[in-house]
Amino acid sequence: MPHEPVTTKPIEGQKPGTSGLRKKTRTIMEPHYLENYVQSTIDGIGGVSGATLVVGGDGRYFNDRAIQVILRMLAANGAAGAIVGQGGLLSTPAASHLIRKRGTAGGFILSASHNPGGIDADFGLKFNGPNGGPASEAVTAKIFEATTKISAYHIAEAQEVDLGTIGTTALGGMSVEVVDPVADYAALMESLFDFPKIKALFTSGFRMRFDAMHAVTGPYATAILEDTLGAAKGTVINGTPSPDFGGGHPDPNPVWAKTLMDEMYGDDAPDFGAASDGDGDRNMIVGPHQYVTPSDSLAILAAHAHRAPAYASGLAGVARSMPTSGAVDRVAAAQGIECYETPTGWKFFGNLLDAGRVTLCGEESAGTGSDHVREKDGLWAVLLWLNILADSGQSVADLMAALWRDYGRCYYSRHDYEDVESDRAHAVMNGLRARLASLSGTQVGGLTINFADEFAYDDPVDGARTEGQGLRIGFEGGARVVFRLSGTGTVGATIRMYLERLETDPEALSQPAEEALRPVVDAALALSDLKALTGRDGPNVIT
Ligand code: VG1
Numbered sequence: 001m002p003h004e005p006v007t008t009k010p011i012e013g014q015k016p017g018t019s020g021l022r023k024k025t026r027t028i029m030e031p032h033y034l035e036n037y038v039q040s041t042i043d044g045i046g047g048v049s050g051a052t053l054v055v056g057g058d059g060r061y062f063n064d065r066a067i068q069v070i071l072r073m074l075a076a077n078g079a080a081g082a083i084v085g086q087g088g089l090l091s092t093p094a095a096s097h098l099i100r101k102r103g104t105a106g107g108f109i110l111s112a113s114h115n116p117g118g119i120d121a122d123f124g125l126k127f128n129g130p131n132g133g134p135a136s137e138a139v140t141a142k143i144f145e146a147t148t149k150i151s152a153y154h155i156a157e158a159q160e161v162d163l164g165t166i167g168t169t170a171l172g173g174m175s176v177e178v179v180d181p182v183a184d185y186a187a188l189m190e191s192l193f194d195f196p197k198i199k200a201l202f203t204s205g206f207r208m209r210f211d212a213m214h215a216v217t218g219p220y221a222t223a224i225l226e227d228t229l230g231a232a233k234g235t236v237i238n239g240t241p242s243p244d245f246g247g248g249h250p251d252p253n254p255v256w257a258k259t260l261m262d263e264m265y266g267d268d269a270p271d272f273g274a275a276s277d278g279d280g281d282r283n284m285i286v287g288p289h290q291y292v293t294p295s296d297s298l299a300i301l302a303a304h305a306h307r308a309p310a311y312a313s314g315l316a317g318v319a320r321s322m323p324t325s326g327a328v329d330r331v332a333a334a335q336g337i338e339c340y341e342t343p344t345g346w347k348f349f350g351n352l353l354d355a356g357r358v359t360l361c362g363e364e365s366a367g368t369g370s371d372h373v374r375e376k377d378g379l380w381a382v383l384l385w386l387n388i389l390a391d392s393g394q395s396v397a398d399l400m401a402a403l404w405r406d407y408g409r410c411y412y413s414r415h416d417y418e419d420v421e422s423d424r425a426h427a428v429m430n431g432l433r434a435r436l437a438s439l440s441g442t443q444v445g446g447l448t449i450n451f452a453d454e455f456a457y458d459d460p461v462d463g464a465r466t467e468g469q470g471l472r473i474g475f476e477g478g479a480r481v482v483f484r485l486s487g488t489g490t491v492g493a494t495i496r497m498y499l500e501r502l503e504t505d506p507e508a509l510s511q512p513a514e515e516a517l518r519p520v521v522d523a524a525l526a527l528s529d530l531k532a533l534t535g536r537d538g539p540n541v542i543t
């Protein structure tokens with residue numbers, strides 16, 4: 001549509017991380033900032049002329065205004081159509097599904113996921129391709145390159161589009177279709193799981209609590225769990241999306257989902273508890289008095305997925321990110337299926353899913369998903385758990401005990417040192433990296449080091465190599481520590497220290513995780529010299 005290109009120049013630092021571009025909201029709101037990045041994305045993917053794209057976000061502060069800018073830019077760049085969630089809302093998995101279902105050229109998802117929202121908090125934007133998944137490393141590199149060369153962007157001068165009303169309107173030559181954000185996703189879930197069986201479970205008096213953390217899954221969870229599956233009213237708490245997530249971190253872990261944890265560890269705890277994050281792609285699972293680590297959850301889902309109609313014929317294979325525990329590997333080995341180990345971030349699962357090599361994948365950061373979309377999917381994981389609970393007649397505790405009995409227990413924990421000065425964080429990583437080659441065969445704190453390396457991944461489908469994906473040190477007996485720097489933060493650096501120890505002695509399966517992991521923690525701190533180099537006494541978040 002008619003417009004004058006706006007002259008601009010490159011803005012430094014528009015480099016996408018683990019999951020798109022994440023910045024302080026005020027940074028994104030600076031003049032030209034959003035426009036530069038959106039135009040660079042459009043240029044990086046080779047233009048949008050004649051294309052249709054999905055647009056939606058997690059409802060955080062600036063979501064609505066950013067969508068209006070993106071729509072006007074798509075129109076000016078010659079797009080034929082945009083499909084937008086009503087009110088600008090779409091969970092990340094729902095957006096992935098819409099892209100696939102409607103066969104669009106991709107979509108823009110506005111979210112900083114589990115990071116807090118608000119004018120003084122975080123905002124994010126990512127592009128997903130036609131398969132519904134996060135842009136690959138190669139496409140991401142093209143987008144970044146475009147941000148360093150941009151000289152103009154295109155934006156239509158037009159009125160705001162009404163995103164509150166379902167239906168189709170025109171924005172110049174582009175059609176804008178506002179859709180119910182929940183309907184297609186809910187239908188997909190119903191096609192995967194045994195809804196009558198889950199309904200019968202709730203009718204029998206099974207009690208659940210789902211904490212939507214004031215984020216995007218509220219409307220999805222209420223519609224599916226309460227309105228369709230008959231869970232009691234009030235099962236979903238914090239179910240109305242708010243621009244600042246009620247002032248909290250919409251991060252489903254025992255630290256930030258404290259209300260839910262307190263209830264699940266209290267008297268009269270419900271049978272099942274779950275929470276999801278800002279954009280609805282993560283899940284936390286907790287039984288009465290029993291937190292399920294995401295790594296164990298992935299293993300349980302792999303072991304029992306056949307109980308749900310969509311996975312009744314078994315799994316083609318599974319994949320996990322490198323820092324995720326080896327629990328799922330042991331389940332895969334027992335089933336005789338392949339288990340792939342990928343770098344952190346969902347973009348690395350896309351090729352394996354597209355090629356039909358894996359059905360299920362997951363990360364230690366509370367992300368689990370399958371080939372039904374190309375993103376991790378929080379509510380999907382919760383529904384698969386419910387299907388398994390309903391079909392097996394077992395409790396969360398029964399399933400956990402059986403997993404550990406049959407496969408051994410991978411004690412697991414992640415220690416995050418957040419907001420570390422960037423130089424100091426790099427000093428920790430560089431120092432350890434320099435020593436890696438000499439570590440094998442040496443002893444530290446009574447543990448013998450088996451191997452030490454820096455993880456690199458060769459994509460088995462397209463052969464692309466990705467290096468520098470985390471320092472890992474393995475000990476005799478199956479313990480391991482991994483160090484990597486977060487790629488989703490907006491200030492300073494976050495060092496993540498992932499700790500794991502396999503225990504197969506049937507008498508030693510119910511120790512507190514911190515105790516079981518203490519020797520590994522001590523060895524990791526000694527090896528990295530982390531405390532002295534960062535000046536920090538301990539982690540801020542332990543999950
Ligand atoms: C973190 C997690 C990673 C996840 C990513 C995006 O990345 O560790 O497993 O894929 O967030 O998830 P990092 O680089 O900070 O470790 V989400 O729900 O924030 O889009």
Ligand code: CO
Binds near residue numbers: 278280
């Ligand atoms: Co997320």
